[in-house]
Amino acid sequence: MELVKATKDLVIAGQPYPGFPILLWDSMESCAPANQFFRHYLLRGAIGSKRSWPSIGRALYDFFSFLQAHELDWRDVDRGEAKSLVAAYRDYCLMTCELARNTTRQRLTYICKFYEYALKEGWVKRLPFAFEERTVWRETALLAHIDASGGKTMANDVMPRKHKPLPKFLSMAEIKSLLAAAENPHHRMMMGLALHTGLRREEIAAFPLAYVFDPDNARRTERNVRIRLDPLDGSGMMTKGSKPREIYVSRKFMAELNRYATKVRGERASLSKIPQKALFLNQSGEPYGDDGKSLNRIISQTGKVAGIKVHTHMLRHTYATHTLVSLQRNPASGLEPLVFVQRQLGHSSIQTTMVYLHLVNEMADEAVLAYDDELNALAGAA
Template sequence: MEIVWGTKDLLIAGQPYQGFPILLWDSMESCSQANQFFRYYLLRGEIGSKQSWPSTGRALYDYFSFLQAHELDWRNVDRGEAKSLVAAYRDYCLVTCELGRNTTRQRLTYICKFYEFALQKGWVTRLPFGHEERTVKRETSFLEHIDSSGGKALVNDVMPRCYKSLPKFLSMAQTKSLLKAADNPHHRIMIQLALRTGLRRNELATFPLAYVFDPDKAGRNERNLRVLLDPYDGSGMETKGSKERQIWVSRKFMSELYRYVSKVRGERASLGKNQKALLLNHLGKPYGSAGKSLNRIISKIGKLAGIEVHTHMLRHTYATHTLVNLQRDPQNGLDPLVFLQRQLGHGSIQTTIVYLHLINEMADKAVFAYDDELNQMAEAA
């Protein structure tokens, strides 16, 4: 019996859901328990972004495939072994597959949620894992002084302990090498857009042509220009959680984007119909909204430059260098962390603080004058 994972466009309660995760047995019979869980877990809003839905399907697919390969039944929670099914899968991920702790934790989160749902439905007699008290890091709040938990919480005992690593970013020397290796002007502007704005992968892929304008004709003399990322303005813009936000783009880079649209983009735009996205592939079509092909291009250029890089690392690079510059030269009493949080679209300031921890450990002074050096590179190109 073979397990197949995929996605399917569904109509549930009159609402269309594209790319909904689905598990199949023998490519014919639906795995009803897993798919009932998908409908319950995803449609109740546990995961806000539909872009993250496939990872839930892949987690369960991999778990069921592991069980099948070892001739184990997912319902056998009282198997009498020292190691539970979920614990065995955890060790398989960490030891055999050498997956990262965060990747393993993400998979186990969905699997544990599935078993909790299965227990409620009576499909299993008990959970194949227990709970233990661990010290957890909580977000600070004004009620912190009356928190009696002592920083302790009950967590699933199968979860590997979390050792949060600091994000990786490019130095200025690496950034120069990456841009130098991007001899294709379409790829170069793609990298520049990521480095100048800190947009996520799907935001880069769907960044609209309509957001680019000639700053010299806008009647504004500001050094930096506001751009509203609005998923509901009909431009095709996608943001995490479909949340609207404003970002700042330097006037100089907006001019560069406008020159690209006026003199270079037409080479690809002429190959297809009118496309809303700024970035088009070699066929004149927009990149997929997940941004995977875009990521492959950036990784390939990185290899040419001798750098291991992915799209999200460019976001980290923007955030790290921008925070250093803002702390070095604060403007108009602007809070660097709050500005960066809004620019990146973080729901919590705690997510942004990781960059503060990062720069506190840095000793490389080459991160200073980041935007000025990018401007010099753009002028020399």
């Protein structure tokens, strides 16, 4: 029998769960243990976003496929060999498939959770992995001197050690080349929004037309305008975890957005039979679906024309890095740079934003002043 991956729409206690991942044998016999684990792990809220569910299904599917291809039984945790089943799969991912360490870690996380559940259910006698003490790096903070851990933590011994490279970002020269290569005005404006705000891919795809206005008609005259991103305001906006937040954009860039909305967007809007809420529409006059995944293709292809390797999230890194540099070198603004960038990006924890601080420290004099002004100058010259 061959293992196949599928999805099924479930309704449990009146709650719909579309696209629930399931594993089947080709005889349509259910892989009961794995599917029972899915229901336990996913439906109890361990994973906040349902968009992450397919990746869990793929991880388990790939693991069971590996075992089947090598005629191994997942329950054989006492196989009498130096390398456990999970460790063998780890090495297969890293060496044979040449997967990234973080990708392998993610897969192993779900597989280890499955075995922890299997132990609790009595399906296996012990876990096919152990825990070891590892040294971890921690940010220096208040009361760090009373931390009794000594920088040590207990870690799963089958997990590859974390290797988290600093995020890559574009220089101003590369930004100019990228925008110059974007001959399509719709694509150019999407990139501009990412570079001016640091919005995520799905946030750019869902960014509402209703959020765009003519700043010259507004009563306030500040250099920046505030936009509230609220998934519950009926505009169609989407944010990570559906959490509302406020962002700031320059008046000049808002004027660019307004010009695009009133003079360029109509070309595509006319192709749709119904008015669309999203600012950016595809060639059919519809919003970019699937959380805007096609934006990666658009941006990477534009990057190839410009001779730059780039993806959507790199534009977010670019915004964060240059904005942090600009704020640090302009203390008269009265803003706490890291807190501002955290709020602008929508990070729940400032520790997530700290990575850009480390990046800035390594950049030294390579950073560029007046990032937003230079972007606006590019827009004005277009």
